[in-house]
Amino acid sequence: MRPIKTPRAFRNDPAPSRWSYRFMRVMLSPVLRRMVFFGIPAAICVGTGAIYFSDLDRRDAISAAVQDMYRSVIERPEFMVKVIAIHGASPALDMDIREVMPVELPVSQFDLDLQEIYGAITELDPVAEARIHVKQGGTLKIDVVERVPAYLWRNGDSLEVLDASGSFVRFAVSRVDYPDLPLIVGQGADKQIAQARTLLAAARPIADRIRGLSYVGQRRWDVVLKNDQTILLPEKNPVQAFERVLVLDQTQDLLSRNISAIDMRLAQRPTLRLAQPTELDLLNTTQKSAETNDQ
Amino acid sequence: MSELYESQRAMRAMRKAAMQRGVIAILDLGSSKVGCLILRFDGMEHITDPDGVTSLAGQSGFRVIGSATTRSRGIEFGEISSMVEAERAIRTALQSAQRLANVRVDHVIACFSGGAPRSYGLTGQIDVENQMVSEQDIAQVLASCDVPDYGIGREVLHAQPVNFALDHRSGLLDPRGQIGQRLSTDMHMLTVDQKVIHDLAYCVKRCDLELAGVASSPYVAGLASLVEDEQELGAACIDMGGGTTSISIFMKKHMIFADTVCLGGDHVTRDISMGLQVPFATAERIKTRNGGLMATGMDDRDMIEVGGETGDWEHDRRTVSRTELIGIMRPRVEEILEEVRARLDAAGFDHLPSQQIVLTGGASQVPGMDTLASRILGQQVRLGRPLRIHRLPQAYSGPSCSALVGLSLFGASPQDEWWDFEMPLERYGQKSLRRALRWFKENW
Incomplete structure (x- = not known):
């Protein structure tokens, strides 16, 4: 049987309906456009993020995971310092330096605070000058000039x-x-x-x-x-x-x-x-x- | 008259507001198509050269950001015949233009050719108050024009002062600041049927838009397709549209006459349709692809497939020769042009110093139109295309869009309608405070 009403899809009318016309005009108004295309998505993103991170356990878990990842990278054997080589120090001073060294070996290069080590070494009285390098192959090389x-x-x-x-x-x-x-x-x-x-x-x-x-x-x-x-x-x-x-x-x-x-x-x-x-x-x-x- | 004055001033204020906001829609309600342009006004900065002269001589502080045309519906002879259909056509055009522009427009300037426009020449004369002509004197002289009885149900669409005369000097464009005794003016007034404007306003309102200006399409077509010296020396623009052929005569850069002949390209198509027994759409196709007006030697051998989908093999395989087609089209076009000739004669066009005639509009694209027109209208006939405006799509640069382009120019350029001049003091009525303020402003 032939339907009495022509379905909308088959009607050959290019004109927009009154409501679609109005809807388009509303959507074109600048405030609403900004709201729909920026404001609401941004609010949703920020809101979800805020809700997710409001839980302390999740925050801790995330920071722990990040920390783990960081450590797994910096503690690769290529980056580890295993040996300290001291040059130019008398045996007694050598002992002293090893004693005051503020780090425990082995340690990652990224964790080494060379400034701190330098401070600790130069605080020793017999040391006139010190130079510290991290050498390839995991060696911390310390060149010391002793006071004469x-x-x-x-x-x-x-x-x-x-x-x-x-x-x-x-x-x-x-x-x-x-x-x-x-x-x-x-x-x-x-x-x-x-x-x-x-x-x-x-x-x-x-x-x-x-x-x-x-x-x-x-x-x-x-x-x-x-x-x-x-x-x-x-x-x-x-x-x-x-x-x-x-x-x-x-x-x-x-x-x-x-x-x-x-x-x-x-x-x-x-x-x-x-x-x-x-x-x-x-x-x-x-x-x-x-x-x-x-x- | 004063009511109209107020409504025109309101429209002017709205247009100013739209310019301030920077976006305005241009709507040409033609009998065969409805065109819409969306203009953005960015100010003159980005196109103004430090040297002063720019492309388009700086006359366009706007650019086209959206454009659309759609088949006209519910509009006959330049008048709205079916409100619902016309509203749909406007919606279609506006929506696609808005989609292209990606911006919402609230203000629209519209033009139409129907409503039986009638031109009147008005004169007014006053004594100048204090020797020197002030803006207020101009307002007074414009208000002093004796308005003829243009009939009930008519409305003034344009009222432009075309000439000022101070004492014995005539032909002044801007008499402000000049010294003289008697100031007189000639004003051109164009009236149309009230109903047409009201229908248009209603349709535009139904589309949630505000009408920020109305213009007559013969005027705007002349603005777009006459070059500057033609406007200056005197020329007629004949806009051959689908349902109407409108005439405007320009002189000294002002329109001095406008008229409309209710015959157009659709009548030619209808003749073809009847003569060849083909549907209207087929007739339109045959007209645009094979139409012509001047006979040549090989027309008899030039057979045109008529085509058809009736299922009757004989009927669908008919052919006509081009001679037959020209034989159908030519009398109708001649009739249109003769009607135009009659209107021009009635307007006294042959008394103008220059009698340039510019044919524009969709129907002027028929091959041989200029030859035929020069036989009927006189030797100085050319085919006109609209001016180029900034970012106008190529598809809109043809003669069929001259009213659309002209309306953009009309909306963008400063206007010299009567209501664009200063208001005469009497119209302020009892607003004595404002009068006092004016007095202060003028004297200090």
Whole structure:
């Protein structure tokens, strides 16, 4: 049977129905368009995400999974550091470095905090410089430059070894452990180690007679010689004053005389302090006075 | 008249609002097709050259972002004959144009050719108030035009001042600021049947749109297809549409006359359909593919398959010679052109300094139309195509779309209708505060 009504699909009418026309116009309005194509999808995405992540267990699970994945990548054997190689350190320092190392081996390269390791190593007193590399094949290479002991400093009760720049290297038990190091005494002497070096350099002609340098009152140096002679140097130009003494010694054999102190503190008026005369001296003196009396 | 004035001013305000929003729809309600363009106004910045002159001489601050045409339904002789059908046609065109533009339009400017347009020449004259012609004087002189009795049930569609005269100087386009005693104006007024405008407004409203302007299609077709010097020196544009052939005469860049002949291409098709005993669609196809107006020597041997689907072999295999076809088409086209000639003569077209005639519209595409037209209308006949406007699709650049393009130009360009000028003070009525404000504004 033929249907009485023509179905809509077969009607040959290009015109949109009133409602489809209106619907299209509504959908073309800018606010609604933005809402439908951006606002609602965005709200759905954000909402689902928020609901999903509002559960603490899920958040933990996700972060744990992420962490696992991260660890599985960074802990591949290619990235692991297994050995520490230390170059340029004495055995004692080597031990020390291994002790202070803030990491436990084996460790991943990504977990290494080279800055922290560097800090820990350079905090050690004998270390002057350190360079740290992670080498291929899982080696942490540490190049250390040790401080070279240059002076022995008696500071109050303690005996310290200093390097050329005056930095502390280690404590010494006795003077005998470092017989070749010059001895320096006096509080604050480590700050003025450069002056001490120039003085010692100037004292090379009488190096065998020098017992040590004494920093007096944190302002000037005394040079102490082996036969209890003291050369008191001024605050200013101590080296010049010391060289004058050396010249006097060369020309007039000053230091081999019976003098306990040469006071150079006033440049215009160098002063000598005689030592207590020995018995022989007294004898000589009395003989001479007797001869003069006889005449 | 004042009621119309108000409604036109309201439409003008709406058009301004639409321009502000940047999107407006252009709707040409023709008897054979309904066309729709969607224009976007971006301002002039992107096409204005720093040097000043641009492509299209900067006359288009808009571009076409959507376009559609559909077969016309429910429109006969340029008038809406079936509201429901016409509404569907408008909906179809608008929806596909909107889909193309991907933007929603709320304001539409429409044009139609029907409604028996009738032209009137009006004159008005006033004494200039303070020596110098001000905007208010122009408003006064426009308001002083003595409006003829154009009959009940008619409405003014266009009322444009075409000429101003100050004392003895005539031919002024813009007398503002000039010094003189007596200001007079000539105004061209076009009236159409009220019913046609009301039907159109109702249809547009049923489509949830707002009518932001109405224009007569002879006017807009002239705007699109006459070049500038033709508009300046005097020319007639003949828009040969499906149901109507509309005539507009331009002079000094103003339309001075418009008329419509209710004969068009559809009548030719109908003649073919009756003469060859074929359906209307077949007749249309034969007309557009094989039609012609001028006989040639080989027409007798040029046999045209008529075709058909009746199942009767003899009937479906008929052929006609081109001579027969020309014999059917030519008398009808001659009739149309003679009718046009009569209207032009009645309008005094032969007194114009230049008598250029431009044929446009879909029916002007019949081969031989220019030759035939020059025999009937005079020697200066050419076939016109609409101006190019920015981003107009190629398919819309033919003569059948000149009203559509012209309406875009009409909607986009500043207009010089009577209601686009300043309102005369009397119309403000009792709004004395506004008058006082005006007085302040003018004096300080």
